[in-house]
Amino acid sequence: MSIICDNISFTYPAAEHPTLTGISFDLSTPGFHSFFGPSGAGKTSLAKIITGDIGGYSGRVATEGLKHLLYSYNKEQLPGWSNVGHHLSRVISSSMSAEKDKLVEIFGLSDCIKSRFDQLSMGQQNRVNLIRYLLQDCDLLVMDESLANVDERTREKIILAIKEMFPERYFIYISHNVMEVAKFCDSILVFRSSGTAQQTVMIHGCNIGKKEILSPTALDATLLEIMNAA
Numbered sequence: 001m002s003i004i005c006d007n008i009s010f011t012y013p014a015a016e017h018p019t020l021t022g023i024s025f026d027l028s029t030p031g032f033h034s035f036f037g038p039s040g041a042g043k044t045s046l047a048k049i050i051t052g053d054i055g056g057y058s059g060r061v062a063t064e065g066l067k068h069l070l071y072s073y074n075k076e077q078l079p080g081w082s083n084v085g086h087h088l089s090r091v092i093s094s095s096m097s098a099e100k101d102k103l104v105e106i107f108g109l110s111d112c113i114k115s116r117f118d119q120l121s122m123g124q125q126n127r128v129n130l131i132r133y134l135l136q137d138c139d140l141l142v143m144d145e146s147l148a149n150v151d152e153r154t155r156e157k158i159i160l161a162i163k164e165m166f167p168e169r170y171f172i173y174i175s176h177n178v179m180e181v182a183k184f185c186d187s188i189l190v191f192r193s194s195g196t197a198q199q200t201v202m203i204h205g206c207n208i209g210k211k212e213i214l215s216p217t218a219l220d221a222t223l224l225e226i227m228n229a230a
């Protein structure tokens with residue numbers, strides 16, 4: 001299983017300038033990978049090209065061995081009229097019920113399971129929405145700022161749990177949190193400031209898992225590499 005992007009360029013219809021220019025990289029191991037960089041740099045656009053939600057680009061995308069590719073993002077709204085528990089039970093297969101309960105607990109949502117979606121905070125809504133996607137049958141899940149508005153400690157707990165529970169799955173984690181990306185991601189595609197000749201640079205992150213000790217030296221080196229690339 002792998003994700004290969006070869007010389008991807010893309011311009012939105014009617015846009016004056018291209019959003020993506022000659023982007024190439026490959027991901028050949030499952031796990032957490034990241035798109036990182038300035039707002040408006042093209043991270044979402046590239047992720048949607050990979051999942052097939054955007055066409056009309058040039059270059060080649062090959063997602064060998066990956067059948068189901070899903071894009072998820074924060075701010076997605078679920079119906080306000082049903083309670084969160086009922087909604088999750090409706091959209092998640094009953095065979096995944098144990099996993100659903102486990103995620104609800106780890107994600108810190110046990111107290112809101114009987115609330116209506118529109119009564120939740122933004123961070124709670126984002127976590128509910130993420131559970132919905134995590135328990136679909138997929139080989140790649142794009143998490144586009146999916147943990148926005150969630151406090152740092154809970155986010156770390158969630159990322160470590162996802163890595164442990166879905167070791168065979170690819171994740172593309174789009175985030176503006178440099179520390180999180182450096183700590184938890186394997187490959188980090190850094191989008192550079194506009195005007196640089198090469199739009200992206202690939203960097204290896206520390207990719208720590210549960211119970212792994214993070215070396216401060218390795219983290220500093222990764223952070224430095226990201227900053228130098230950006």
Ligand SMILES: Nc1ncnc2c1ncn2[C@@H]1O[C@H](COP(=O)(O)OP(=O)(O)OP(=O)(O)O)[C@@H](O)[C@H]1O
Nearest residue numbers: 012013015019037038039040041042043044045046
């Ligand atoms: N549907 C669209 N039509 C035209 N231009 C678009 C469209 N969607 C995005 N763009 C433009 O493409 C560029 C890249 O947008 P994109 O959402 O991919 O960036 P991003 O790196 O994900 O940004 P952010 O970190 O703010 O989410 C931006 O300049 C944006 O205005």
